[in-house]
Amino acid sequence: MAAEDSFRDYVAARLVSLSRAAYLLTGDRHLAEDLVQQALIQVASRWERISAGGDPDPYVRRVLYHQHVSWWRRRRLVDRPHADLPEKAVADRAADKDVEITVRQALRRLTPKQRAVLVLRYFEDLTEVQTAEVLGCSVGTVKSNTRDALARLRSTAPELADLREAR
Template sequence: MDEDRYPGFRDFVSGRGPALSRAAYLLTGDHHAAEDLVQTALSRVLRHWGRARDGDPEAYVRRTMYHLQMSWWRRRRVPEQLAAAPPERAGLDPYVGTVLRMTLDRALAVLTPRQRAVLVLRFYEDLTEVQAAQVLGCSVGSVKRYAHDGLARLRAAAPHLVDDAERVGGGWR
């Protein structure tokens, strides 16, 4: 990469790459897909680096990631698979955090990409409804609806997550 042509890009990627990767994993639910998502978003942003660098480059990359994920999801829709019974609840043991994370990953998989994106933006990225709407290019009302429907779907898919999250010191309500 020509450092003179893209000043600051290397520093941006090395400084913000891990945070972008975490957000991408939450959007995709798969490490390999998350890596692809970040790499594709960064390559697209690189083409417009001068404009992105002068504004808010991280917001530019994140918006690109959310839009790419929506586009990829539309191309590869996979039918939902619902289990006859929810997975067994894990008791208090040293692995409760791991079990909680795996259960949350499965529960997030039942969300639509828009619901998942809104929940990641609102509760992981800690954006306001207005900021999330700007990132996704939709109305604040849509963000509220996706958040409401997504949380309801999570509660229906894994009602025990609320109890488990409170037990390990968090909460997602």
């Protein structure tokens, strides 16, 4: 029963952070919830072994990001239309919503791996080494993916530079 309690405590403590990362990856609240749920289901069956090795966070995040890439690979084979309806913004938060939409659209222009690297590095504030551990790749791969993703954002989303200058 201790493993079950330990897992519940972990989920309670990390659910918000995992949900935020999943939302940044998917750009959709409902898909993010499904992604987190699927990742936690996979982790729950191995929780004793995962938690015994120390900090389970890198492993859980790796499962989350790998699950997202798997979903992306499956979905790209199926052409399914969908429209993003803008959310109603309160007048005083309109600028925040504009920034959110701009960043979300810019992240969608990246490959899933590039998006994962940027989310981990800049939104989750992980180091290059921690990011490499989560993604199961080398630090050099993290560096090159970060460089390529930032270059792609600069060329495909110049409006992000305007946001940075405005703040």
